[in-house]
Amino acid sequence: MFEKLTEKGEALDDRIDALAEIYKKSFPVDFHNPAYQTQAVVTVVGRICSDANEGKANERSLVLETSRSLGGGSRVKLDVSEIDGFSFFPGQIVVLSGINANGSSFAVTRVHELPLLPVSKSSPLDLGELHLNQMDDQLTTIIAAAGPYTLNDNLQFEPFAVLMERVNKERPDVLLL
Numbered sequence: 001m002f003e004k005l006t007e008k009g010e011a012l013d014d015r016i017d018a019l020a021e022i023y024k025k026s027f028p029v030d031f032h033n034p035a036y037q038t039q040a041v042v043t044v045v046g047r048i049c050s051d052a053n054e055g056k057a058n059e060r061s062l063v064l065e066t067s068r069s070l071g072g073g074s075r076v077k078l079d080v081s082e083i084d085g086f087s088f089f090p091g092q093i094v095v096l097s098g099i100n101a102n103g104s105s106f107a108v109t110r111v112h113e114l115p116l117l118p119v120s121k122s123s124p125l126d127l128g129e130l131h132l133n134q135m136d137d138q139l140t141t142i143i144a145a146a147g148p149y150t151l152n153d154n155l156q157f158e159p160f161a162v163l164m165e166r167v168n169k170e171r172p173d174v175l176l177l
């Protein structure tokens with residue numbers, strides 16, 4: 001809530017840089033600045049943003065924001081007319097290939113798949129031991145819930161209160177919101 005803009009920017013940059021490093025470990029690639037004019041196909045990494053002040057993001061309002069270390073924190077308009085079946089959302093970090101022929105927009109030719117997460121290092125026996133509660137040999141109980149926790153016509157958090165009543169009654173080991 002009282003975050004400085006520089007700290008927020010650094011956190012966003014760190015996320016982009018972290019994904020770039022993860023991608024480089026799986027695929028040998030050099031990342032380029034998407035704002036630079038080039039006739040060759042280059043690979044870039046950045047965060048999807050929208051330049052529309054109001055309304056929903058659409059294919060004409062998409063921009064790619066780079067980290068300060070990989071692209072000087074620049075934003076470049078995305079031209080996604082060459083790709084079929086894409087789905088982006090603001091804040092999504094993506095790896096793209098394409099060309100910036102005129103210096104004003106990056107024409108995307110490919111959306112790269114991100115590497116898979118590493119496999120679990122826990123053995124099935126270890127997981128089985130964690131699954132049983134040490135106190136009374138009962139199974140671990142989990143309640144998972146997703147918001148919003150308010151109604152459309154008021155901000156009284158009535159659905160949240162109902163959820164908390166259930167949590168207090170059932171006493172789960174884990175509550176995941």
